[in-house]
Amino acid sequence: MALVDVDALTGPPPDGAAGDTLARALEQGGILLFRRPPFPIPDEDRDFLLSRRQGGGRLHKNIAYRPARDRVTGAAGSRADVERLHRILRTYSRATLEFLARRFPGYARSWHVDYASFRPIEEEGRSLPQTSRNDLMHVDAFPTRPTHGNRILRFFTNIHPTRAREWVSGGTFDRLAPRYAVDSGLLADALHHARPSAAARLLRAVGARRELPSAYDVFMLRFHDFLKNNAEFQAGEKETFSFPPGSSWMVLTDMVSHAVLSGQFALEQTVILSRESLVAPESAPIAILERLAGTPLAAPSIS
Numbered sequence: 238m239a240l241v242d243v244d245a246l247t248g249p250p251p252d253g254a255a256g257d258t259l260a261r262a263l264e265q266g267g268i269l270l271f272r273r274p275p276f277p278i279p280d281e282d283r284d285f286l287l288s289r290r291q292g293g294g295r296l297h298k299n300i301a302y303r304p305a306r307d308r309v310t311g312a313a314g315s316r317a318d319v320e321r322l323h324r325i326l327r328t329y330s331r332a333t334l335e336f337l338a339r340r341f342p343g344y345a346r347s348w349h350v351d352y353a354s355f356r357p358i359e360e361e362g363r364s365l366p367q368t369s370r371n372d373l374m375h376v377d378a379f380p381t382r383p384t385h386g387n388r389i390l391r392f393f394t395n396i397h398p399t400r401a402r403e404w405v406s407g408g409t410f411d412r413l414a415p416r417y418a419v420d421s422g423l424l425a426d427a428l429h430h431a432r433p434s435a436a437a438r439l440l441r442a443v444g445a446r447r448e449l450p451s452a453y454d455v456f457m458l459r460f461h462d463f464l465k466n467n468a469e470f471q472a473g474e475k476e477t478f479s480f481p482p483g484s485s486w487m488v489l490t491d492m493v494s495h496a497v498l499s500g501q502f503a504l505e506q507t508v509i510l511s512r513e514s515l516v517a518p519e520s521a522p523i524a525i526l527e528r529l530a531g532t533p534l535a536a537p538s539i540s
């Protein structure tokens with residue numbers, strides 16, 4: 238899998254249509270690395286974030302910011318501190334979305350903005366339940382937010398002043414699915430789910446279709462846990478990625494298996510890309526699974 242060092246590319250900045258080359262690399266499982274942050278994070282904001290100490294509790298994995306509701310969850314501290322954190326996360330979220338929309342206007346026209354997060358806890362040696370562990374390789378799927386085959390794009394920034402954030406990857410979905418999706422029985426289970434119950438048909442009839450997980454979502458959630466629990470996969474061949482202090486990177490985490498082994502203090506924004514906006518729709522996990530299954534796994538369009 239490729240690490241694309243965006244700052245090292247020559248020629249004009251790939252805004253707009255020329256950004257399709259980067260979009261294609263991303264959609265085929267590349268990680269786009271920006272060694273220099275593509276937008277500034279004010280020093281005083283970064284210093285404040287670095288002074289945050291979150292108890293290593295299990296209640297909240299991270300501090301989350303929900304742009305649509307302009308709300309922060311999972312933050313501890315005085316009211317003034319929580320308000321300041323809120324302002325900083327709002328600014329980071331907006332700056333990220335602005336940057337992504339300028340570089341990838343084709344995505345921005347139909348994307349759905351998901352949560353942002355602040356990750357203040359050292360990842361090495363973190364104690365979390367097995368399927369919540371960040372240090373076991375997996376592809377992402379969100380239990381509460383089915384994507385129906387749309388893509389999970391995450392934009393990260395390592396704000397640690399001196400230490401890299403260390404990732405490993407056990408490869409991309411196009412290689413993992415043929416190896417595991419069928420033999421594990423997971424794809425057959427997901428197809429079984431595709432026959433909707435009477436209750437699901439009723440919910441669809443009243444327009445609640447988008448809230449119901451599709452067969453694709455059922456598969457991806459189970460595949461997330463399957464990979465974390467699979468000792469052979471975890472022990473297998475992996476590639477390491479070291480994200481330097483101050484760098485940003487973007488990756489489709491439903492495609493690129495990943496685990497974070499160490500690092501502290503990262504910011505992140507998630508957006509859900511619609512299938513219709515992809516430049517390489519045939520590379521999407523849903524397309525790969527539908528080829529294996531020989532049948533659709535989600536309704537074709539978003540709304």
Ligand code: SIN
Binds near residue numbers: 356371402496497
């Ligand atoms: C994850 O998405 O699994 C965690 C990645 C990170 O926090 O670096």
Ligand code: FE
Binds near residue numbers: 375490495
């Ligand atoms: Fe993940």
